[in-house]
Amino acid sequence: MITAERKPLTEIKEMIAPYRKVLVVGCGSCVAECASGGEKEVGLLASALRMDAKISGKELEVKEMTLDRQCVYEFIDQLTDVIDEYDVVLSLGCGAGVQAVAEVFPKVHIVPALNTTFIGETKEAGLWVENCRACGDCKLGFFAAVCPITRCAKGLLNGPCGGSRTECCEVDPDVPCAWQLIIARLDDMGRLDLLRKVHPPADWSKQQGKGPRKIYRKDQRT
Amino acid sequence: MDQKSAGLNLTIFFCQQLDPDQDVNRRALEKELGERIRFFPLPCSGRIDPLHLMRALESGADKVYLVTCPEGTCRYREGNLRAQKRIAFTQELIEEIGLERERLELIITSAGNPVTIDEMARGLLAREASVGPSPVRVS
Numbered sequence: 001m002i003t004a005e006r007k008p009l010t011e012i013k014e015m016i017a018p019y020r021k022v023l024v025v026g027c028g029s030c031v032a033e034c035a036s037g038g039e040k041e042v043g044l045l046a047s048a049l050r051m052d053a054k055i056s057g058k059e060l061e062v063k064e065m066t067l068d069r070q071c072v073y074e075f076i077d078q079l080t081d082v083i084d085e086y087d088v089v090l091s092l093g094c095g096a097g098v099q100a101v102a103e104v105f106p107k108v109h110i111v112p113a114l115n116t117t118f119i120g121e122t123k124e125a126g127l128w129v130e131n132c133r134a135c136g137d138c139k140l141g142f143f144a145a146v147c148p149i150t151r152c153a154k155g156l157l158n159g160p161c162g163g164s165r166t167e168c169c170e171v172d173p174d175v176p177c178a179w180q181l182i183i184a185r186l187d188d189m190g191r192l193d194l195l196r197k198v199h200p201p202a203d204w205s206k207q208q209g210k211g212p213r214k215i216y217r218k219d220q221r222t
Numbered sequence: 223m224d225q226k227s228a229g230l231n232l233t234i235f236f237c238q239q240l241d242p243d244q245d246v247n248r249r250a251l252e253k254e255l256g257e258r259i260r261f262f263p264l265p266c267s268g269r270i271d272p273l274h275l276m277r278a279l280e281s282g283a284d285k286v287y288l289v290t291c292p293e294g295t296c297r298y299r300e301g302n303l304r305a306q307k308r309i310a311f312t313q314e315l316i317e318e319i320g321l322e323r324e325r326l327e328l329i330i331t332s333a334g335n336p337v338t339i340d341e342m343a344r345g346l347l348a349r350e351a352s353v354g355p356s357p358v359r360v361s
Contacts, residue, residue: 009318040273044315047276052319055357 001030001121002094003128004037004114009048012090015111019087020059022049024113025079025101026066027093034128037092037114039066045092045113070097076104083108136206136213142194144185149202151178157199225285226347230355231258233278234343235270236289238263239297240331247340259343267291268301272312275326279316284356286326287346292333302330324352 006012016022024046032038046062053060065082067075070093079101083089088109091098095116102110118130133150139157140147149155153171160179163170167180186192207213225232238244248261260283264270267290278286288309290302306328313323329346331337337345 040271043273044276047273047280048315048319051276051280051316051321051358055320 001033001119002096002116003034003118003120003130004031004094004116006036006041006045006092007113007115009052012045012111012113013049013052016049016088016090019109021061021086022063022088022090023079023083023086024049024062024064024090025070025092026064027070027091027097028066028068029070031092031094031097031114032066033122035126037094039064042066042092045090067093070094071100073100073104076101079105134207135202135204137203139199142197142199143182144189144191144194146178146181146185148178148182151175151181155202157202159195223351224348225351226255228351228354229258230284230351230353231260231282231359232285232287232343232346233260233262233281233283234287234289234339234346235262235264235267235274235278236287236339236342237267237291237296237302238265239291240289240336240342241339244339247338248343251340251343259347261339261343266296266298266301267305268296268298268303270305270308272308272315275309275312276315279321279325279356279358282356282359284325284359285353287329288326289329289331289342292331295333306330321356321358322353325356 024042026032026039026042027037028039035041042064046064049060049062063086065079067078069075070091083105088111089101090113091101091110092113093101094114095112098110098112119132119134120128120130123129131147131150133147135149148157153169153175154161156179160177161170164177164180165173167177169175169177183192183195186194241247244263251259252261262274267288270288275286275288288305290305293302296302309326309328313326316325317323
């Protein structure tokens, strides 16, 4: 999922300072899972903003709403009947959600309450770790489903750097050495032969350098 | 000056395992103080959510207490530990808007000294007021 973290309140307050009626919109998908932008977090932020306004003597109306997803038109459309009542929409969606909402309502100022961070997994309750860089050229099948681009600090594709200590990365000792994991897993499944393949440098043109990427599926189009 | 004399609004979230007769035992205080005291029994203090604490402050509470079972005695194992983490999280959040973290206070009861919710609440009311009326309420 896409992970995100709430911006500092000072930054959020600065963005909505010119406005009097704020609609705080959450997203029930990825950001709800990483406890940054779901219905609860909308409530927390809205409550904090209302109290802050009272303390400062400012007039501020803050309403709350959460969409199942902020990146799909059919869900964004739920805002249509209410959005005109507000001066600004404070979105707790990821960057994709914020922009998708703005595409549907280009005349409304949509501001982000979150900093979108990475694609990752819920490792444990309260711990999310990055495990995918969306490189566009997935090679996980060769690496026992441990991504060396994301999880190796040096992005090495053809074996370890040799600097790991006690199975942890020399760049960040809190991070397990990805290559330690790759080799251990391939060994366990009897597929060390996969290491014989020499991988050329990653083709980063599949990820960047050509503007925003898109996927077009003719069979899915109406 | 104690909290009762200071006229502070208290909200008390508490684990109802602490006092099985809590619904009866708190009535006298509720009648005496009316809106100034609000009790929220929880099936476990781990049921508390930061949102409950925020809404309590937003509704005009000057001080919010979260009362948990003694460590190691939670019937749901870790509820009281989760409660501690959630109140700590909410304390950081309210500091961002300039409210004192002392407005949220965790009370871990002691194993050898069971008290009724009425006795506990009266004890809290008798405490020296560490905060004044909330700026959310008086602004």
